[in-house]
Amino acid sequence: MEKIHITSSKIKDDILKYDKIDKIYIPLKDKNNNIYKKAVKKGDYVYKGSIVAINKEKDLSLHSTISGYIEDNDVKYISNGKECECIVISNDYKEKIEKNKIIRKKKDNYTKEDFIKDLKNNGIVGLGGSSFPTYIKYNTDNIKYLLINAVECEPFISCDKALIYNNSEEILEGIDRILEIMNIDKAIIVIKNTSTKYINMLNKYIGTYPNISIYTTDDIYPNGWERLVVKNTLGITYDKYPSEKGIIVSNVSTIYSIYEMLKSNKPLCERVITIYGNGIKKKCNVKVKIGSLASDIINNISEYKQIKDPLFIVGGPMMGNSLPSDDVVITPDVNCLMVISNIDSKVLPCIKCGKCIGVCPSNLSPVLIMNSINKTNDLKKLDVNKCIECGLCSYICPSKIEVREFVRSAKEKVNK
Amino acid sequence: MKFSIRKKTFVKSDNSTTNIMYNILIILVFFVIFATFKNGIYPTIKGYGNLYTVFKPLIYTSISSIVCLFTEYLYYLIRKNKKSLYYLFSYSYAIIPGVFLSLIISINTPIWLLILGSFIASLSKVIMGGFGKNKLNPALVGALFITVIFSSHIGGYLNEYEVDTISSATPLSNMTASSYVITYDNLVKPYGSLSNFFFGNIPGSIGETSSLLIIIAFIYLAYRKMIKIRIPISYIMTVTLISLIICLSKDIGLWFILFNILSGGLLFGAILMATDPVTTPISTKGQIIGGIILGTITMYIRYMTHLPEGVLISILILNILTIIINYITIKIYNKKTLRNIIVLLFILSIIPVSLIITNNINTKPLDDSFEVLSKVQKGNDTIYEVKGRGYAGNGSLKLKITFSNDKVSNIDIIKSNETYTKDIYNNDYLNKIINNQDNLDNLNTISGCTYTSKYLKEIVEKTKKDYNK
Numbered sequence: 001m002e003k004i005h006i007t008s009s010k011i012k013d014d015i016l017k018y019d020k021i022d023k024i025y026i027p028l029k030d031k032n033n034n035i036y037k038k039a040v041k042k043g044d045y046v047y048k049g050s051i052v053a054i055n056k057e058k059d060l061s062l063h064s065t066i067s068g069y070i071e072d073n074d075v076k077y078i079s080n081g082k083e084c085e086c087i088v089i090s091n092d093y094k095e096k097i098e099k100n101k102i103i104r105k106k107k108d109n110y111t112k113e114d115f116i117k118d119l120k121n122n123g124i125v126g127l128g129g130s131s132f133p134t135y136i137k138y139n140t141d142n143i144k145y146l147l148i149n150a151v152e153c154e155p156f157i158s159c160d161k162a163l164i165y166n167n168s169e170e171i172l173e174g175i176d177r178i179l180e181i182m183n184i185d186k187a188i189i190v191i192k193n194t195s196t197k198y199i200n201m202l203n204k205y206i207g208t209y210p211n212i213s214i215y216t217t218d219d220i221y222p223n224g225w226e227r228l229v230v231k232n233t234l235g236i237t238y239d240k241y242p243s244e245k246g247i248i249v250s251n252v253s254t255i256y257s258i259y260e261m262l263k264s265n266k267p268l269c270e271r272v273i274t275i276y277g278n279g280i281k282k283k284c285n286v287k288v289k290i291g292s293l294a295s296d297i298i299n300n301i302s303e304y305k306q307i308k309d310p311l312f313i314v315g316g317p318m319m320g321n322s323l324p325s326d327d328v329v330i331t332p333d334v335n336c337l338m339v340i341s342n343i344d345s346k347v348l349p350c351i352k353c354g355k356c357i358g359v360c361p362s363n364l365s366p367v368l369i370m371n372s373i374n375k376t377n378d379l380k381k382l383d384v385n386k387c388i389e390c391g392l393c394s395y396i397c398p399s400k401i402e403v404r405e406f407v408r409s410a411k412e413k414v415n416k
Numbered sequence: 417m418k419f420s421i422r423k424k425t426f427v428k429s430d431n432s433t434t435n436i437m438y439n440i441l442i443i444l445v446f447f448v449i450f451a452t453f454k455n456g457i458y459p460t461i462k463g464y465g466n467l468y469t470v471f472k473p474l475i476y477t478s479i480s481s482i483v484c485l486f487t488e489y490l491y492y493l494i495r496k497n498k499k500s501l502y503y504l505f506s507y508s509y510a511i512i513p514g515v516f517l518s519l520i521i522s523i524n525t526p527i528w529l530l531i532l533g534s535f536i537a538s539l540s541k542v543i544m545g546g547f548g549k550n551k552l553n554p555a556l557v558g559a560l561f562i563t564v565i566f567s568s569h570i571g572g573y574l575n576e577y578e579v580d581t582i583s584s585a586t587p588l589s590n591m592t593a594s595s596y597v598i599t600y601d602n603l604v605k606p607y608g609s610l611s612n613f614f615f616g617n618i619p620g621s622i623g624e625t626s627s628l629l630i631i632i633a634f635i636y637l638a639y640r641k642m643i644k645i646r647i648p649i650s651y652i653m654t655v656t657l658i659s660l661i662i663c664l665s666k667d668i669g670l671w672f673i674l675f676n677i678l679s680g681g682l683l684f685g686a687i688l689m690a691t692d693p694v695t696t697p698i699s700t701k702g703q704i705i706g707g708i709i710l711g712t713i714t715m716y717i718r719y720m721t722h723l724p725e726g727v728l729i730s731i732l733i734l735n736i737l738t739i740i741i742n743y744i745t746i747k748i749y750n751k752k753t754l755r756n757i758i759v760l761l762f763i764l765s766i767i768p769v770s771l772i773i774t775n776n777i778n779t780k781p782l783d784d785s786f787e788v789l790s791k792v793q794k795g796n797d798t799i800y801e802v803k804g805r806g807y808a809g810n811g812s813l814k815l816k817i818t819f820s821n822d823k824v825s826n827i828d829i830i831k832s833n834e835t836y837t838k839d840i841y842n843n844d845y846l847n848k849i850i851n852n853q854d855n856l857d858n859l860n861t862i863s864g865c866t867y868t869s870k871y872l873k874e875i876v877e878k879t880k881k882d883y884n885k
Contacts, residue, residue, distance in 0.1 A: 002641075006427060081421075155427060295417065304417065312419040317426035326417050342422055348433045348507060349548025353693040354644060355431065357700060367698055368746050381749045391425035398431035399548075402424045 002358040003220045004392060006318075008155035013165040013197075015272055016286040018301050023071070024291030025086035025329045026052055026062050027078045030131055036062055038087060044070045047098040049122055049267030052087050060133055063123030064089055065269030065290045067096040076293070077328045079314045081321040086329060089291075097265065115181045122267035124258060128224075128251030129315070131333045134258070137248060138182065144246040146187040147233060148175060148255055151217060151224035153192070154316030157336045159272040160252050161198050162285040164191075167256060168201040174259025176209050182248075187212045189252075190229050194219040221318065222361055222390040253335075271332060273297075279307045279339030294328040294337050304339065313338040318391040348399040356393035356403050362386040366393040370406040376413055384410045436642045437509045440688070443633045444515045448477050451623035454616060455523045473622055477518040479527065480534040484514035484554075487538035488546075508547040513537045516555030516689065519623030520681065520728070521562065522573045529569055533562040552735045553695050556728050563725055568836075573619045586619050587679045592722055596777040598668055603675055610671060613678035624684035627677075634687045643691035646703035647710070651686045652677060654711025654766060661770035666779050682714065685727035695735045701754045702741045705761060706734050712765040719773040786878045789814075796820050798883065804875035806834050807867035815872075817879050824853045824876065836865030845869055849876055 028036045036053035046052060046064040053062040071088040078084045119135035126132040128149060148171075152160040164171065175187045191199060193216035206212055215233045217223050223232065226249050230242050238244050250258075253271060260266040272287050281303040288297055294314070298304065313320040314328055316336050328334075356366040364387055372378040384407060393403035451473035459465040468475075485501060488510040492499045504510040514534050521533065537558025544550040563570065573586045591603055604610060607618045616626025624630075637643045659673040677683065690696060690710055697706045713730035717723050748754055789801040798819040806812035812833035818826040827846045829837065840846065843862050849872065852859045856877055861869040 004429075310419055311422055311426070312417075313426055320426065322419070322422045322424075322426075324419055324421050326419070338426070339419075340426060342420065344422075345428065346507070349546075351433055351436075351548055351693045352696075352698050353436075354698045354700065354703070355641075357698065363751075365699055365745070365749075368742070371742075372746060378746050381746060383749065394425040395427060396429050396431060398429075398433045398436055400428065400432070404425065405423050 002355075002396075003218070004359055004396065005219055006155040006221050006395070011158055011274070011276065011283045011285065013158075013162050014285070015162050015166055016284050016301060018286050018288050018292070018297055019270070021066075021289060021292045021296060022091055024064070024066055024089050024091065024289060025074065025076050025293065026064070026089070026291050027076065027084040027086045027329050027331065028053055028062075029078065029082075029084045030331065031078060031080040031333055032131070034058060034060060036060070038073075040070050040087070042070050042072060046070060046089060047096050048269060050098055051123075052089070061120075061123060062087075063267055063269075065267070066091045067094050068092040077323055077325060079321065079328065079331055079334050081314075081323050084329075097267070110181060112181055112183070118261060119258070122261050122265075124254065124261060124268045125332050126251055127253035127257065127271055127332055127335070129319075129333050129335060131331065134250070134254060137243070137250070138178075140243040140248070142246050143182060143184050143243070143248055144186070145234065145248070146175065146179060146182070146184050147229055147242075147247060147249045148187060148189040148252055149224060149226070149229050149249055150189055150191040150198070150252040151229060153219075153221045153224035154318050154336075155221070156276045156338070157274045157316050159274045159285050159335050161195060162274075163253055163256055163272050164198045165201055168198075169205045170259050170263075171252060171256055172202065172205050172209055172212060174255050174262065175212055177262050178255070178258060179211055184248075185211065188233055189214045190217055190233050191215075192217060192219045192223070221392065222388070225361060225388060225390065228361060268332065271330075271335075273330065273334060274336045275302045275338075276336060277313075277338040277340040279305050279310045279341065281305050288330055290330055290332055292330050293326075294330060294334075295326040297330070298326060298337065298339070307339075307341045309342040310339050311342045313340065318395065319389060345400040347401055350399055350401055353398060355396045355398065359392045359396050361390060361392065362388060364407070366403045366407055369410050370401075370403055373406055373410055373413075379410045379414050382410075384414050387411060434506065436693075437512065439637070439640065439642055441509075441512060441515065443636070443688075444512075444519065446629060446633070447519050447623040447626075448473060448515070450616065450626050450629055451477075451519065454625070455622060472523065473518070476521075476523075476525075476527075476530060476622065477515055480514035480518040480530055480537075481511035482514070483531050483534035484517075484538040485510045487535050488542050491539070491542040510538065513541060513554035513558065517558045520555065520559050520621045520684070520689075522570050523622050524573070525562065525570050529562050529566055532566075533558040536561045548694055550694060551739065552732060553689060553692050556689065556732050556735075559728055560725065560732060563728075573621065587613075587675070588718060588726070591718075596719060598662075598666070598672065598777050598779055600669060600671060604671065610674055610678065613675070618679075620679075621681055621684075624681040627683050630683040630687050634683075637687075637691075643687070644693060644696060644703050645691070646700060647690050647696055647707045648686040650704045650707025651690060651710045651714075652682075652707075654708050654762075655682065655715060657766055658711065658715045658770045658773070661767070662774050662777070665770075665774050666777065668779060676715070676718075680714075680718065680727055682727050685731055686710070689727075690731050690734065695738060697738050697741045697745070699742070699745045701751075701758060702738075702745050704758055705741055706738070708758070708761055708765060709737060710734050712769045715773060716769055719776055786875065787811075788879075788882055797825070800879050800883070801830070802875060802879050804871065804878070806832065806871045807836075807865075813868075813871060813875060815875055815879075817876065819883055822883075824850050824880070826850070827876065832868075834865070834868045836868050839865040840868060840872065845872070849873060853880070 034055050036055045038053050040052050048067045049063050051061045052064050068089045068091045071090055073085050074088050075083050076086050116135050116139050124134040150160055179187055217232050230236055230247055236245050242249050257268050270287050270289055272285055274285050276283050286301050312323050312326050314323055314334055369382050369384055387407050391404050397403055455473050456470040460470050488504050489501055517534055517537050537554040540557040541550045541554040612618050614627045618625055638645045655676050656673055659676045663672050697703050710730050713733055714726045717726035717729055787803045789803055792799045800817040803811050803814050814831035816828040816830050839862055856873050
């Protein structure tokens with residue numbers, strides 16, 4: 001496999017804060033197309049962290065991130081570029097938390113079951129981009145390793161790094177607490193070997209935690225993919241979930257939100273996002289309320305710059321989606337907002353150089369998938385569902401063909 | 417605020433098709449420079465050339481490039497899909513087949529044939545859908561067309577200055593002509609040593625003889641990741657292995673391996689033509705399979721058939737098989753099965769082919785088989801009937817040679833199995849031999865039937881010896 005390093009420029013490590021918002025929006029559909037049913041009515045008062053919508057089949061729930069009153073539904077964009085109906089909650093700026101949640105048993109007695117229950121009640125989900133409910137992930141036995149994914153391999157995104165820079169002590173403490181509760185022996189923080197500054201920050205405090213170690217991985221895209229994190233660090237491959245082999249992989253932002261939950265009973269209501277691009281005046285990392293609107297954040301924090309033919313991108317430059325409007329709700333999977341000028345390079349015919357086969361981390365043959373796009377039987381043989389849409393095939397293509405879009409539509413065809 | 421939507425990755429690598437193609441074009445320019453030196457400047461220094469000879473390779477390249485460019489232009493014009501010359505040059509890379517073609521043909525190709533070949537090459541490309549969709553390597557189609565159909569119009573592969581120093585044509589045609597006698601004296605000696613093969617100072621196509629230049633080009637292209645390196649590597653490995661098996665079983669020196677790799681334009685074909693991305697297998701495993709197929713077919717054609725262009729034909733066969741190889745890689749996507757197929761193909765092709773070749777070649781020089789059938793004295797005349805070796809083998813030429821006053825006065829061909837006997841008559845070659853009988857070494861052979869004329873000279877020379885005894 002050819003190794004691809006994508007150069008990326010750095011932005012400041014400070015985390016700004018933006019939480020003075022009047023309204024938050026909670027979409028009734030997530031990017032994996034799970035549909036939620038509204039559990040509140042207009043005019044209801046909700047607390048920070050209380051459930052506003054549920055999906056019964058998969059036992060998922062959505063939580064309010066502020067306290068306030070429910071208003072009429074509104075339609076906004078979500079991260080996958082689709083429009084979606086949202087619950088609107090107006091902020092009363094009191095940040096009230098339901099009383100029964102604050103009552104916590106003594107620390108000594110805090111068991112794994114309590115932990116799982118708390119994760120569920122506080123709506124903690126994976127902040128790495130999958131939005132996978134954390135309580136399901138941690139509800140497994142015989143875990144040998146906890147891997148903390150701090151690789152953040154997509155270029156230009158730096159929210160996880162900024163979090164490590166500012167909160168390395170808290171993150172380590174959080175990991176230690178999880179190890180204790182879950183009865184896991186070893187935790188490994190996986191981080192790029194080029195981010196020396198952040199490794200040093202962790203090294204400052206890591207001495208007091210003998211169970212936590214740091215593993216450095218090459219600065220190669222997409223080394224932050226869960227499968228590659230496990231494979232590079234432990235040399236283990238798995239079929240569907242890492243828990244089969246006794247491994248839990250959590251993003252460093254998720255760990256931080258678990259820490260906040262354990263320490264101060266905070267439900268998941270904030271996350272750090274990176275705002276970047278040549279169409280942005282102030283590139284920065286900013287901590288925002290989940291459910292706030294991207295347009296509000298950019299107008300108040302970063303401001304737009306006038307550029308030619310701007311694109312609004314939610315997510316990183318490789319895997320992100322281009323959206324027609326900045327009216328986008330920040331959901332837990334959004335880690336980056338970008339405004340860049342569009343450069344359309346001339347698309348030439350495929351020269352069948354096979355570079356896309358060489359770079360595919362899932363060992364697929366994108367060019368063959370593209371050529372047999374109309375033959376569904378062949379597409380099934382080509383394992384299209386293994387595609388993680390990392391975009392390396394489009395990145396590497398010398399003829400500038402958007403190979404990934406072909407693979408995406410192939411996936412849709414096969415799954416139909 | 418409103419934005420436009422693009423479905424794509426928003427960062428792109430520096431790779432670009434245009435970049436790859438221009439790099440290959442620039443590399444080809446170096447080959448044209450080499451060709452100018454070998455076929456133009458060097459002969460002129462030796463006193464065989466004039467200003468035209470110096471620029472001949474350059475003129476050939478320019479002509480074929482321009483013909484290719486205009487063929488594409490006219491094709492799109494006729495199809496009512498007019499494209500500008502600039503577009504065809506920059507995005508259809510129209511001149512590349514032309515440059516390739518001008519490098520892989522003989523320096524003695526007449527210009528009208530070059531124009532025809534370039535036209536066919538370019539036409540084969542645009543008819544199949546243009547750049548990116550062609551199934552066969554255009555330059556090779558053009559070269560095959562002119563070398564096979566018009567072979568009698570191409571005057572061999574020798575430069576004028578080489579005709580004197582080297583008695584036979586290219587190393588491989590020399591080997592075919594000498595009934596597959598594999599000895600160092602027969603294959604390498606006439607051309608100096610293997611280092612001449614390496615630096616390119618041997619007869620051959622216009623620009624493909626310098627192995628050194630090709631290896632430099634390979635290192636550059638592989639470093640820039642611009643070619644499918646698996647194909648040339650597995651190709652050369654296969655040829656090496658087959659040669660090695662032949663070496664071991666026939667007790668030939670290991671020079672034979674190098675001879676196979678360095679002669680016949682194999683390196684040029686392997687590194688610059690078999691790696692043409694468009695017409696070769698896509699998947700990595702398919703590329704390895706392709707290399708094995710190329711190696712076996714090349715060796716088979718060289719040592720089992722009389723076809724001159726082993727590399728050219730094998731690459732074209734691979735181009736055709738590419739469709740099947742790509743189809744198989746889709747149908748059998750399982751990596752392990754594919755790997756087993758490679759191993760199986762390797763064993764099933766290399767070993768039988770090496771054994772077959774081993775049976776067909778000789779390691780000792782053949783008997784000359786010169787024989788005096790009768791010698792009759794009639795007054796002042798002595799009439800000889802002699803039999804000797806020709807291009808078609810031992811005893812394929814039977815001559816009646818009359819001596820009067822100690823001089824050859826008449827030569828008749830009684831029997832000939834040669835293909836080009838007609839050319840001997842057409843050129844009045846028998847009379848030329850009589851006129852130059854004291855100085856036969858300086859009599860040029862006929863291009864187009866080099867061997868027959870050469871063997872005729874030999875037989876006359878030997879009869880003279882017999883007479884003078």
